[in-house]
Amino acid sequence: MLLLAVSPTDTNLNTLKCGYRLMEQNPQSQLKLLVTRGKEQGYLTYAEVNDHLPEDIVDSDQIEDIIQMINDMGIQVMEEAPDADDLLLAENSNSTDEDAEEAAAQVLSSVESEIGRTTDPVRMYMREMGTVELLTREGEIDIAKRIEDGINQVQCSVAEYPEAITYLL
Template sequence: MGRQEQQSSIKDLIAKGKEQGFLTYAEVNDHLPDSIVDPEQIEDIVRMINDMGISVHESAPESDDQTLSDNAVSADDDAAEAAAAALATVDSEFGRTTDPVRMYMREMGTVELLTREGELRIARRIEDGLNQVSAALAAFPPTVEKLIDRFDLVEAGELRLTDVIVGFALPDIGDT
């Protein structure tokens, strides 16, 4: 569907909504381009239609329930053209692809990046969490028992201290 056809279709949809005073989700979906499949995009479009004073319903409301005077909207062609242009740009801004990688990258582009302070806060929380885990393990009797058994193996010469303590470095003694 070309851009002109999309705008024409959206104008027809808006005109129909102004005439009836409401639209159904099915009518909105029928007039949207096939490339718009993201629920958030559709909700944004429905919100724009609601902002124009046209309510969108799951199904057509009963004629008794409908109060057109509350939702009455003047049939202003300029407003319809502006709305059609706005809705058509939604397709050009968002839709154009269903490629998962591009969709993911677009979503990641909206996420705020960490600041230096944010990184420091997260690093402190990680460090505090690791300290809590270490304290809990040190207070757990089977862990202490296992550690003592490992040191006994080191004293017996069956195990090296570097195998027990992570980050331990033996000093260079030289060849004696």
């Protein structure tokens, strides 16, 4: 199975050529692509990290360790991509592909021992749930109100049914 990863914000021709990257089953190449992309951009988003992580890394501690290693390499991991002004202000010296290769090798050597296919349903569930967006306060309030309205509708419907009233009395 091959997946394509494209960033719609990339305008650099070289990045666009590399933007259609094959997400191979090889976890080392996925992490190498992730580190290379981070070195090119100077940052990564949590979504990019999650998309490039191998399927079998589901433990939150492993994910945090990988994000920490990426941060240690000088690549910021952010919630969302910064705008162009922020990038110009925080721009570091341009690093070469060799630096990115070295950094990727460092991540791979530390993560390689932890990678292994898992059939544990709990780990698989945790991996999938890590990609689901959590509810906001407003979202929780909205759902609670809908549940409350549903309960009220059921109570009204039961109250209109004469046999239910006699049963309750």
